[in-house]
Amino acid sequence: MRQLLFAGLAALAALPAAAMSPAAPGGQLDLETIMANPDWIGAAVESPYWSVDGHSLYYSLKRDGSKVRDLYRVDPATGQSVKLDPAAMAQAEGPAVFDRSHRHAAYIFHGDVFMQDLATGRRVQVTQTPESESSPRFSSDGRSLQFRMGINWFVYNLASGATAPAATLRFADDPQAKKHNDLERDQLALFKSLRENKADKDAQRTRDDELIAADAGRAPKPIYLGESGEPADTELSPDGRWMLVVTKPKGSKGGKRPEITHYVTESGYAEQQETRSYVGRDDPAPQSLVLVDLKAATFYPLKTDGLPGIKDDPLKDIRAKTIAALQKDGKDDEAKALKAPDLRAVRIVSNADDGGGGGIAWSDDGQNVAIQLRAIDNKDRWIASVDFDKHALVPQHRLTDHAWINWNFNDFGWLKDGRTLWYLSEETGYSQLYTKSLAGKAKALTSGKFEVSHPVLSEDGQWFYVRTNQVAPYSYDVYRVPAAGGELARVTQYQGMDDFALSPDGRKLAVLHSSPYVLAQLAVQDAAGGTPRELTNTMKPEFTAHQWLQPQIVPVASSHGAGTIWAKYYGPSDAGTTASRPAVIFVHGAGYLQNVTLSYSNYFREQMFHNLLVQQGYVVLDIDYRASEGYGRDWRTAIYRQMGHPELEDLLDGKAWLVKNRGVDPRRVGIYGGSYGGFMTLMALLRAPGEFAAGSALRPVTDWTSYNHEYTSNILNDPQLDPEAYAASSPIMYADKLQDPLLMQHGLIDDNVVASDTVRMYQRFIELHKNNFWMSLYPMERHGFVHPDSWHDEYRRIDELFNTYVKPVKQ
Known part of the structure; x- marks a missing residue:
C-alpha cells in the first residue's frame, strides 16, 4: 500500500x-x-421550526471554526434575531406537536420530552434521562402523552404525572402457558410438595392479574410473543389499545465486513475499523408484522400472502438464465440457492425523520392504521390497512416497477377524518399526490410531468403544501392544493426553495431558500402567498x-x-x-x-x-x-x-x-x-x-x-x-x-x-x-x-x- x-x-x-x-x-x-x-463564505440557515405559540422561529447556524451549531430565535414580524446563550437555551422549545383540542403542545428538546399548556404557558419536563426520547404524540382522548425511547413506548398521564411503559413485550414463550409433558405430570402426581409449590405460584399469578385489572396505576403485565423472532420496531396506537410490532428472524447475521486502516492516529498505531458489507453478502433480514391487543394481552401475526403480486417472481427471466448457466457449469448448489421463494420477503418502509416508525401511520383517533411494506427485491411497494376484527392486512395500494421502487416519494398518512389515506406515488412516471378512502378508489390531487414531494397537511386538514418543480425541472417552489381536490397553486416565487414549515395556526409559512451563490436563508410569508419578509443574511462580505x-x-x-x-x-x-x-x-x-x-x-x-x-x-x-x-x-x-x-x-x-x-x-x-x-x-x-x-x-x-x-x-x-x-x-x-x-x-x-x-x-x-x-x-x-x-x-x-x-x- x-x-x-x-x-x-x-x-x-x-x-x-x-x-x-x-x-x-x-x-x-x-x-x-x-x-x-x-x-x-458564511453559514447556511439550518432546521427552522416555529415556537409553540407561533410568534417566533428557531433556527441553527454553524459556529465559525467549529462544528458546533448555535440556536437562534427570530421574530418574524420584525426580523430581529438573537443567538441563545446556554441560559436562554434552557427555556427554548423544540418542534411541537399538538393535541386534537389544541390545549397542549409537546416537543423534544436536548433529547427529553416537554409538555406545555397553551392557555397558561406552563411547561412541564416529562423526562430527564441520558437516553434520547422521540416521537411525542398525544393520545386520541388527550389525557396522556405518548413517546418512545428506542423502540419502546411510554405513556405520561397528564392528570397524575405518572409515566409508565405502554407495554412490556417478551420475545419468549409464556412460562405459565406451558403444557406439562408426561414426566412433569408424573412428578406432580408423586410429590405433594411440588403440587403445593405450583398451587402457590398459580394463586399469586391470579392475584397479580386481579390487581392489575383493578388498578390502572400498576405496570402492565408482560405479553409473550414467542421465541421465533426479535423486535425491529414498534408503533403504539393513539388510543393505547393496539401495538404493531415489526419483527425479524432471531439471531440474523450479516455478511463479512471489510476493514479500513487509520494510519494517522493519536495513539501512533495503525487502527482498524469495520465498514459496511458488500452487496449480496448481507441481504436485509426479512420482516414480519404482529398485531398486539394490549387490552386483551393477546397477539396476532399479520400475514402478507394477500398482498397483490407477493407470490410473483419479477426476476423470473434473469433467474432462469443464471440458474441454467450455473447448472451448465456443474454448480448445482449455487443454482439451488437462487430458487425463487414461494412468498417474497418484505421489509417495512421507513420515512420518519426522527428514527421512529415511519412505515406505520395511525389515524389521529387510533381507529385505523396504514402500513407501508416493500419487497426486498425492490420491485414492489404496498400500502395496507388493518382489519382489527379479522386481524388481517387489507391491501390499499400497490406500486410496482420492473426496475426498482424509488428511495424517495414514499410519504403517506391520513386525512383528518381518519378514514382517508393520502400518499405519494410514481405510478404515472412522476411523483404525484393521491387520496383514497378505505373502501373507495384513488383520487389524484396533482398530475403532470413534474415531481411532488415534502407533502404537509395543514392543521385544519384543508390544504396540502408541497414542493414541486412544475415550472421547470430545475426550479422548485412551494405549492398548495385543497385536500378535497382542486387547483395546484403556487405559493412562493423563489425558484430555489429548499424547505418550508407551516406555522401552528396554518397562516404563515417559513421558507428556506437559496441561489447558486447564496446559502440557505430564512424568510416568512402568508401561507396563501404574497410578499415574503427576509429574516436572515448569513453570507460573508x-x-x-x-x-x-x-x-x-x-x-x-x-x-x-x-x-x-x-x-x-x-x-x-x-x-x-x-x-x-x-x-x-x-x-x-x-x-x-x-x-x-x-x-x-x-x-x-x-x-x-x-x-x-x-x-x-x-x-x-x-x-x-x-x-x-x-x-x-x-x-x-x-x-x-x-x-x-x-x-x-x-x-x-x-x-x-x-x-x-x-x-x-x-x-x-x-x-x-x-x-x-x-x-x-x-x-x-x-x-x-x-x-x-x-x-x-x-x-x-x-x-x-x-x-x-x-x-x-x-x-x-x-x-x-x-x-x-x-x-x-x-x-x-x-x-x-x-x-x-x-x-x-x-x-x-x-x-x-x-x-x-x-x-x-x-x-x-x-x-x-x-x-x-x-x-x-x-x-x-x-x-x-x-x-x-x-x-x-x-x-x-x-x-x-x-x-x-x-x-x-x-x-
Missing part, C-alpha cells in the same frame, strides 16, 4: 504546476482561497464581494431519444469568444441527485473551481445525466442493469453540444467527478477512449460487487443472481481500454466507497502495463473530505492534470 501511495504521488508531482493569482474581491481567484475552510460567474442552465438534446438533458454551463455565451477553447465536463455524485437547480449546490467548491477554470481559459459543463433526480421515473431507471451506459451517452451529447454551440475543440475536453461522478469518469475514459483528453476520478466505485447492498441491489439486483449486470456496469471490467491520462484520488478512511476500489483498479492497470495513470491517497479523509489541506491538494492535482493534458493545443 505504501509503495503504491508514494508511486502515485511522485508520478503526479512531476506534472508542471499551474499558475495561480492572489485572490482579491471581484478579481482573480486562486485555489488557496476557494478550497479554504468554507467559513469564509468577502464572498459576496466577488463577481461570481452565474451558471447558465442550458438544454442539451439527447441523440438517443431521451429528450432534454439539462446542464449548467460556465463560460461566455458567444461561440465566437469560446472558439477553440478547452472544456471540462463535471459529473456530479450520488447517481440519483439533482445538481442542475437554481439553489445553492452541495458542490459549492466545485462551482468556485469552475469559476477558476473559466478564468484560466476553459469553459465548463455540469450535466444532470440519466439517473439524476427531478426528471421522473423513466430518467431514473434508464440505468437499470446497465450503470454507466446511458449516462455516458448523455455526457458525450454534452461534449457534442459544447463543440457545436460554444466552438470547443473536441480534442481538448477533460472530465472529472467524485463518487458516482468518479465512477462515470472511469466509464467515460474506459468505454469511450479518445473522447476525453484526461480525467480525474475522485473516490470512485470501480467494481459494483464491492459496494453496499441498499444502493446497488436496487439497480443491478444481487450479483449472484445477475452477474451480467455487474460485469456490464463495473469499470474494472474495461481496464484494458485505458489510453487517456487518468488521475484517481481517494480518502484512505472512506467507509462508503472503500479505498480498495481505487487500489484494485490501480493494480489492474499495473498488470495491464498501462501508462499515464496516477493515484493520490488521503490518510485523514473519508468519503466527503473535511480538511482544507486535502481539498486544496486534491484540486491542485486536478488543475495540474487539466493544464498539462487538456489545455495545450495538440499538434
Whole structure:
C-alpha cells in the first residue's frame, strides 16, 4: 500500500504546476482561497421550526471554526434575531406537536420530552434521562402523552404525572402457558410438595392479574410473543389499545465486513475499523408484522400472502438464465440457492425523520392504521390497512416497477377524518399526490410531468403544501392544493426553495431558500402567498464581494431519444469568444441527485473551481445525466442493469453540444467527478477512449460487487443472481481500454466507497502495463473530505492534470 501511495504521488508531482493569482474581491481567484475552510463564505440557515405559540422561529447556524451549531430565535414580524446563550437555551422549545383540542403542545428538546399548556404557558419536563426520547404524540382522548425511547413506548398521564411503559413485550414463550409433558405430570402426581409449590405460584399469578385489572396505576403485565423472532420496531396506537410490532428472524447475521486502516492516529498505531458489507453478502433480514391487543394481552401475526403480486417472481427471466448457466457449469448448489421463494420477503418502509416508525401511520383517533411494506427485491411497494376484527392486512395500494421502487416519494398518512389515506406515488412516471378512502378508489390531487414531494397537511386538514418543480425541472417552489381536490397553486416565487414549515395556526409559512451563490436563508410569508419578509443574511462580505460567474442552465438534446438533458454551463455565451477553447465536463455524485437547480449546490467548491477554470481559459459543463433526480421515473431507471451506459451517452451529447454551440475543440475536453461522478469518469475514459483528453476520478466505485447492498441491489439486483449486470456496469471490467491520462484520488478512511476500489483498479492497470495513470491517497479523509489541506491538494492535482493534458493545443 505504501509503495503504491508514494508511486502515485511522485508520478503526479512531476506534472508542471499551474499558475495561480492572489485572490482579491471581484478579481482573480486562486485555489488557496476557494478550497479554504468554507467559513469564509458564511453559514447556511439550518432546521427552522416555529415556537409553540407561533410568534417566533428557531433556527441553527454553524459556529465559525467549529462544528458546533448555535440556536437562534427570530421574530418574524420584525426580523430581529438573537443567538441563545446556554441560559436562554434552557427555556427554548423544540418542534411541537399538538393535541386534537389544541390545549397542549409537546416537543423534544436536548433529547427529553416537554409538555406545555397553551392557555397558561406552563411547561412541564416529562423526562430527564441520558437516553434520547422521540416521537411525542398525544393520545386520541388527550389525557396522556405518548413517546418512545428506542423502540419502546411510554405513556405520561397528564392528570397524575405518572409515566409508565405502554407495554412490556417478551420475545419468549409464556412460562405459565406451558403444557406439562408426561414426566412433569408424573412428578406432580408423586410429590405433594411440588403440587403445593405450583398451587402457590398459580394463586399469586391470579392475584397479580386481579390487581392489575383493578388498578390502572400498576405496570402492565408482560405479553409473550414467542421465541421465533426479535423486535425491529414498534408503533403504539393513539388510543393505547393496539401495538404493531415489526419483527425479524432471531439471531440474523450479516455478511463479512471489510476493514479500513487509520494510519494517522493519536495513539501512533495503525487502527482498524469495520465498514459496511458488500452487496449480496448481507441481504436485509426479512420482516414480519404482529398485531398486539394490549387490552386483551393477546397477539396476532399479520400475514402478507394477500398482498397483490407477493407470490410473483419479477426476476423470473434473469433467474432462469443464471440458474441454467450455473447448472451448465456443474454448480448445482449455487443454482439451488437462487430458487425463487414461494412468498417474497418484505421489509417495512421507513420515512420518519426522527428514527421512529415511519412505515406505520395511525389515524389521529387510533381507529385505523396504514402500513407501508416493500419487497426486498425492490420491485414492489404496498400500502395496507388493518382489519382489527379479522386481524388481517387489507391491501390499499400497490406500486410496482420492473426496475426498482424509488428511495424517495414514499410519504403517506391520513386525512383528518381518519378514514382517508393520502400518499405519494410514481405510478404515472412522476411523483404525484393521491387520496383514497378505505373502501373507495384513488383520487389524484396533482398530475403532470413534474415531481411532488415534502407533502404537509395543514392543521385544519384543508390544504396540502408541497414542493414541486412544475415550472421547470430545475426550479422548485412551494405549492398548495385543497385536500378535497382542486387547483395546484403556487405559493412562493423563489425558484430555489429548499424547505418550508407551516406555522401552528396554518397562516404563515417559513421558507428556506437559496441561489447558486447564496446559502440557505430564512424568510416568512402568508401561507396563501404574497410578499415574503427576509429574516436572515448569513453570507460573508468577502464572498459576496466577488463577481461570481452565474451558471447558465442550458438544454442539451439527447441523440438517443431521451429528450432534454439539462446542464449548467460556465463560460461566455458567444461561440465566437469560446472558439477553440478547452472544456471540462463535471459529473456530479450520488447517481440519483439533482445538481442542475437554481439553489445553492452541495458542490459549492466545485462551482468556485469552475469559476477558476473559466478564468484560466476553459469553459465548463455540469450535466444532470440519466439517473439524476427531478426528471421522473423513466430518467431514473434508464440505468437499470446497465450503470454507466446511458449516462455516458448523455455526457458525450454534452461534449457534442459544447463543440457545436460554444466552438470547443473536441480534442481538448477533460472530465472529472467524485463518487458516482468518479465512477462515470472511469466509464467515460474506459468505454469511450479518445473522447476525453484526461480525467480525474475522485473516490470512485470501480467494481459494483464491492459496494453496499441498499444502493446497488436496487439497480443491478444481487450479483449472484445477475452477474451480467455487474460485469456490464463495473469499470474494472474495461481496464484494458485505458489510453487517456487518468488521475484517481481517494480518502484512505472512506467507509462508503472503500479505498480498495481505487487500489484494485490501480493494480489492474499495473498488470495491464498501462501508462499515464496516477493515484493520490488521503490518510485523514473519508468519503466527503473535511480538511482544507486535502481539498486544496486534491484540486491542485486536478488543475495540474487539466493544464498539462487538456489545455495545450495538440499538434
